[in-house]
Amino acid sequence: MNNKRGFASDNNSGVHPEILKAILEANEGHTVGYGDDIYTDRAKAKLHEHFGNDIDIYFVFTGTAANVLGLNAATRSWNSVICAETSHINEDECGAPEKFNGFKLLTVETPNGKLTIDLIQKHMKGFDFEHHSQPKIISITQSTEMGTVYTINEIKTLADFAHQNKMYLHMDGARIANAALALDSGFKEFTKDAGVDILSFGGTKNGMMYGEAILFLNKELGQDFKYIRKQGMQLASKMRFISAQFERYLSDNLWHENAKHSNKMAQLLAQQIKDIPQIKITQKVEANGVFAIVPPEIIPELKQEYFFYDWDEARSEVRWMTSFDTKEEDIIKFVELIKEKLS
Amino acid sequence: MNNKRGFASDNNSGVHPEILKAILEANEGHTVGYGDDIYTDRAKAKLHEHFGNDIDIYFVFTGTAANVLGLNAATRSWNSVICAETSHINEDECGAPEKFNGFKLLTVETPNGKLTIDLIQKHMKGFDFEHHSQPKIISITQSTEMGTVYTINEIKTLADFAHQNKMYLHMDGARIANAALALDSGFKEFTKDAGVDILSFGGTKNGMMYGEAILFLNKELGQDFKYIRKQGMQLASKMRFISAQFERYLSDNLWHENAKHSNKMAQLLAQQIKDIPQIKITQKVEANGVFAIVPPEIIPELKQEYFFYDWDEARSEVRWMTSFDTKEEDIIKFVELIKEKLS
């Protein structure tokens, strides 16, 4: 337990002051519970500004829930979902997708966290064969768990492929803002316009306190979702406090500023270490994560002063995440420490 | 959608200012996510003050989740849970207990929301018979969904009965503070000391923003719970903001003051209407709810100015809940309106 700064995860950060202010301001008088309130209306309106009107929107508490319940809406238990082996739904949700949905995850090893048609081809089989789980969804993460970003064309290609095979494309957007910045694009261009059917739209890793949105960009998939959310234990009684966060997050470019800064800090970190001969950056730095192979002997020493996680212990690869509140001096000092330990 | 005041539910209220302040103060610097932080430590310490050290504590987002996951820890899918027909787990969770736990709820009609040994006897059968779900838990709500409160002795009797039959006693304490006030008792006396094994300890209906605690008063039942919580989609990344609320809620008698006021407002309402001949109070007013049969023709008119729910439409019975922020004048004006409509 500790309060020291670090690069463990973008959710180790606190809450952006503007978000807190919005929460405070939402605390006025009585409001009907469970989302039938003006804060929720306004938050949805903001999302409609970004994604268009022809979508269906629901708020839940966590990113895991957004993924699991969003996938539930478009599957039956005898379906399967194709995803990267490193994806959050496979690696970091303690089996919640299988437990709640009863379906099978079909995993794919990837070099960089990104699915391609070639890579998923091995699972495109057994259709109409009752012994075999029926593939129904391709799930991608944007930006990926390895700090990389799908181009708009890559997403379109996967979406077209999914639809040609009567499947859907799901996007885990826990770090969608970082991806938007990386692509220098609005949200809609690489989601709805590219053919994504279901989107987990996250904010907690970019300055919010809690709350995640599930966007049915393919609107009809959301038609019974209110029951799925409630049965999924994710219906907030005082929902206005989630909604108020989203409204503020999507106003005055707050999401944009936060993600811009976060990405910039990752670039800075990458730049500072790219010439250190003992360190090898292993992934393109496109969003707010830096993956690097580091001499194993200095890792414990670094961890004494900064939080971060091992990514692949076997090859001494670590993950450093930056955040909306990472400061330039955090980076500078951290790199100094690295250099000191290496010398 | 509306911001008018009312008596719909204690979760239509906002958040107590002191709770908001605690949230603000928790927003300092980086903190390891998922509960390994000092805020969570301090919140647990507060709960230990109230319930003793020999318990296991976990925080989740919602009351439904607290109930469902708490019950999961002590059951297998071939078990059953005995509860009142009116209980939240049966009526208001969209089947979440059955979905997540795979078990069966065995419901009992009650006159006042309270289980007794006599009432549950009909379900105490089929033990060791493989065709029959095996009863494993008796679940009670304190205070009940009908505004009544179990005495300490009633709870002890049910707990002893459960344990004699190798079963557990679960308590849904969404409104446990109101019950403590009604009993003029600390929490421990009517929970751990009375034999309750698993407790959903709620705060959202009494001034918190979100967050619920699951207390394994029978400590060994909680041993694998961290996996259940994560797989149940209820592990908060920025958990410190739940923990900070609980810490404050349980300090300086805040929970006590809130519940005291709330109960007092219910008493006031009951007193004001008990002599109106066209109205019949149907349940003892022991906590913060008033149940009454009201002439059906005035109900829509009342609802135009105040929120509240029908309880039993067939017999024109309504439910009025008071809250920590209900004002005396709310009650006075509401009763005036009732009288005006009736005359």
Place this chain on the structure above:
Amino acid sequence: MNNKRGFASDNNSGVHPEILKAILEANEGHTVGYGDDIYTDRAKAKLHEHFGNDIDIYFVFTGTAANVLGLNAATRSWNSVICAETSHINEDECGAPEKFNGFKLLTVETPNGKLTIDLIQKHMKGFDFEHHSQPKIISITQSTEMGTVYTINEIKTLADFAHQNKMYLHMDGARIANAALALDSGFKEFTKDAGVDILSFGGTKNGMMYGEAILFLNKELGQDFKYIRKQGMQLASKMRFISAQFERYLSDNLWHENAKHSNKMAQLLAQQIKDIPQIKITQKVEANGVFAIVPPEIIPELKQEYFFYDWDEARSEVRWMTSFDTKEEDIIKFVELIKEKLS
């Protein structure tokens, strides 16, 4: 453990010799597994003769599976199913419907095992309300677990009611042959023609060895059922041996003769005991079961020589089931024993 004869259940009987013969005859050469064989084709053709062509047919192993999987096809986990408290799906399947389907059973106390619109009205609520499981199916048993039989009109009334409320009617037909005899009707008249959507069509209790059919009388409900059956662990590899039984069972009136005899034996038993003053028959004897209150002191003595089950121990009510292989002399001797013990 015991081989003595009795009235415990119609599945304590062995297999009708004609069914065994059909099994033997199916054992020729190789046959593609999993149902793509001529025996299965012929069995389906027989069922089409009885129910018409516009239905979808699947074979499984057990009656519990037929009920659970049939209900799965027409529900999502946030639905509920209304049934009699005494129904097999509620009392005798160890919670399999809740476990596999995740939904809620809403039970109704009945005087005679039969649902009526009046009785189920209490559960017709909460539609469109996300906190509440959404009622989707009314499930009846024909003949009922209490030996009574729905008239064709009673079934039509329930089916119309279900359909008006956008719900389906499910029938557990574990003893459907006995009901057909009681109604002096073909199967179709009181199932498909009456509006039943899903039917568990049983044969094991009437002379088969194993195997049950699920009939989607509302054909579109069966469209994905092959996956549900396989995932439900009910796809027989050597399916021809189930199919051959059904083909024979439905040929040359075998089902009819068996059920006719079975019902006749129940009538005989009822007649023989109806004038014994210490015994009170508690349900109309319409199919192959006799329910009676018997002086408690003779029950253990009777059980020493004949198998049968208590129905309601509290009021000394027992259940006696007759079968296709019950002999007249079984009845005569049994009644003699009763009289002897009573005197």
Place this chain on the structure above:
Amino acid sequence: MNNKRGFASDNNSGVHPEILKAILEANEGHTVGYGDDIYTDRAKAKLHEHFGNDIDIYFVFTGTAANVLGLNAATRSWNSVICAETSHINEDECGAPEKFNGFKLLTVETPNGKLTIDLIQKHMKGFDFEHHSQPKIISITQSTEMGTVYTINEIKTLADFAHQNKMYLHMDGARIANAALALDSGFKEFTKDAGVDILSFGGTKNGMMYGEAILFLNKELGQDFKYIRKQGMQLASKMRFISAQFERYLSDNLWHENAKHSNKMAQLLAQQIKDIPQIKITQKVEANGVFAIVPPEIIPELKQEYFFYDWDEARSEVRWMTSFDTKEEDIIKFVELIKEKLS
């Protein structure tokens, strides 16, 4: 649909005449249902002869059910099960393990269907970390889906490894008799004595009609299994007809003779084709399957006269299974046809 002979699967065969005879003989008089009968007692006694007394035995209908329910007994939903990518539980059960058990399968690519410690090492991580499914079972198939057989030492090594990590070893023994022949061993030596905890003991692929046994070689894992079986829809009412098959199957070396013949036929087939230059046998022929790469142009022609399945269409690899009733002349003629088509 077709009755032509072939090499599609050992379950395309019929039933051994001795098994049928045992079924006929079990059809005498009334017998208590659900397994409390002398046939079941005798079948269990036979299994105890083979496996010792300190085990727990249950019969179910299908191999899929044996696997799924056996795994259920030793897991919670937040566990994971490590298995070969080609395993039946992963490839051929339409997601039944995930659906019924809620857990995650962790798959491993193998060259020959066999797990090794090296291969599974990649999944031995995340212990005690709540975000990660907790590995609890290693599941192997004996003989494997690729016709290979684990040596006794290989099994011991995996069992020891599992137990050192507080995990269990599960064996899918759908073709266990073929493995026993290949190892020239009794069952016990490579199962209980080698450390296997849970065994699906199959007979349907070796001459039985239906029915599979689940053996808890680690006896305490079976303690609540009767409820799991019933809730899993796998409790046979007329269980004596499964039991009678097992009794006979395990008497007078019937299982042994059948498997011996089946394995011999696979050897014959392998021998006959091993010198055909256009054909490449891809796996060691140790049990009753031959895997071979065959010129793609002749496959459809062969299939016109014999049933068999593609194994890996991309590389033109097929699977030929032999059975207890495969005749030498089936092999000879089939090889002649191959040669004819190739010339």
